[in-house]
Amino acid sequence: MSLRARISSPEPANGMSEESRLVGAYRAKLLEEIDLAEMSALAAADRRARLERVLGHIISREGPVLSSVERSQLIRRVVDEALGLGILEPLLEDASISEIMVNGPEQVYVERGGRLELLPMRFSSHEQLMQTIERIVSTVNRRVDESNPMVDARLPSGERVNVVIPPLSLSGPILTIRRFPRAFTLQEMIALGSLDEHMLLLLAGFVRAKFNVIVSGATGTGKTTLLNALSGLIPDGERIVTIEDSAELRLQQSHVITLESRPPNVEGKGRVTIRDLVRNSLRMRPDRIIVGEVRGGETLDMLQAMSTGHDGSLATVHANSAEDALMRLQTLSSMSEVEIPFAAIHDQINSAVDVIIQLTRHGDGSRRVTEIAVVDSYGREDYRIVSVCRFDALPMAADGRVYGQFAYFPVPRRVADRFYMANETVPPAFGVAHTNEQLLTRTPTA
Numbered sequence: 001m002s003l004r005a006r007i008s009s010p011e012p013a014n015g016m017s018e019e020s021r022l023v024g025a026y027r028a029k030l031l032e033e034i035d036l037a038e039m040s041a042l043a044a045a046d047r048r049a050r051l052e053r054v055l056g057h058i059i060s061r062e063g064p065v066l067s068s069v070e071r072s073q074l075i076r077r078v079v080d081e082a083l084g085l086g087i088l089e090p091l092l093e094d095a096s097i098s099e100i101m102v103n104g105p106e107q108v109y110v111e112r113g114g115r116l117e118l119l120p121m122r123f124s125s126h127e128q129l130m131q132t133i134e135r136i137v138s139t140v141n142r143r144v145d146e147s148n149p150m151v152d153a154r155l156p157s158g159e160r161v162n163v164v165i166p167p168l169s170l171s172g173p174i175l176t177i178r179r180f181p182r183a184f185t186l187q188e189m190i191a192l193g194s195l196d197e198h199m200l201l202l203l204a205g206f207v208r209a210k211f212n213v214i215v216s217g218a219t220g221t222g223k224t225t226l227l228n229a230l231s232g233l234i235p236d237g238e239r240i241v242t243i244e245d246s247a248e249l250r251l252q253q254s255h256v257i258t259l260e261s262r263p264p265n266v267e268g269k270g271r272v273t274i275r276d277l278v279r280n281s282l283r284m285r286p287d288r289i290i291v292g293e294v295r296g297g298e299t300l301d302m303l304q305a306m307s308t309g310h311d312g313s314l315a316t317v318h319a320n321s322a323e324d325a326l327m328r329l330q331t332l333s334s335m336s337e338v339e340i341p342f343a344a345i346h347d348q349i350n351s352a353v354d355v356i357i358q359l360t361r362h363g364d365g366s367r368r369v370t371e372i373a374v375v376d377s378y379g380r381e382d383y384r385i386v387s388v389c390r391f392d393a394l395p396m397a398a399d400g401r402v403y404g405q406f407a408y409f410p411v412p413r414r415v416a417d418r419f420y421m422a423n424e425t426v427p428p429a430f431g432v433a434h435t436n437e438q439l440l441t442r443t444p445t446a
Helices: 003-008 018-033 036-040 044-062 068-083 086-093 126-138 186-191 197-208 223-231 274-281 298-306 322-333 342-352 413-421
Strands: 097-103 108-112 115-118 150-154 160-164 174-178 213-217 240-244 256-260 288-291 314-318 355-361 367-375 385-393 404-408
Touching (some): 044 068, 086 097, 086 108, 197 367, 213 322, 223 355, 240 274, 298 342, 322 342
Parallel strands (some): 213 355, 240 288
Antiparallel strands (some): 150 160, 355 367, 367 385
16 A cells, blocks of 8 residues: 555544554664764754665665655655654744644644644644654753643744643643744735835834834734834834843844843743843843833833833734723733832823834734824823724625725824924824814723
């Protein structure tokens, strides 16, 4: 029986496919014939080439009879099992995949173009999946076992990895690999329909005029992608400090300091939080601070930095609307160990946050800027949000896509004044409101 026939044949009752059995058998034979000490001295590329040659000789000597395509498939699968991450190797090489989700040994999902897809592949056993997980976490000097059943880490190649194993997971070992997002330029995002030229001009003015910008959105809406693109608008002569849980931003400026938080070691010591890094960054003489995501007490430190001389800073937050973003910032700030009244936090947000950019992922997987809003309130005033751009979506079309158009509204007078002082111009599509009645204003309530 050919390899293709074996792969397409029904799986045996014990759950292991004939293909998996064949791969396991040849992997064992390969390990019998190689010198592990010699292999460890080789570079990664040479190691793979050597294993492929040795396995090719074994298959030629012992069978089975395979076509050249089937032979190549078998060799790659066996070497991936022996050296790499098994069935995950081709997924990690597929640039169209943004996330890999393994729900126990029998389910492998990926995200392509914003949509989930169940793949016709599986791990041969619980043990094989655990071996793959252990191989992944060992590359970052972490371990996963019953005493440490959750791991969150970044691989040297940039992917973010999250692992949850039993007894916390009742579905078997769960592995999530989030691919390092490609750095899109704002022009590329315009081509994708995420924003348009008028919005680009406005956002460029906000960044160059040193408005403090919060990028808001749910998980997977492209907050980091937009943040990275916006950072390209920062003048090259400024000192920028980036702070992230997992370093994903790729700034092109010449004077960039990249800081990354650190989880505790196996003894539970050595943890460095985002808050520690934000506090330390203030001693590094930054012109701008970029926080990949605020999610706890560091929010208060970030707001204080924004309102005490570090104008033009950027950060992201998980929220479903511009109003939610302000409320979320208020809640996160209260999580600090510093006892501070809500009224004082409210004042801090009004003083620090200038612009909120709201991102949304639509039902067709597309990601768009659905609102650009200016915070036009002061001090103890209730939050007042002025929408200057909005995406008006139409119902999903017959082709499964979401269409709509961007609408533009006048910017507040104080925004125009800041643009003028920074030698920037308000794009003609927006204009300037001279009275409050000309503003599209909302007052969110807690």
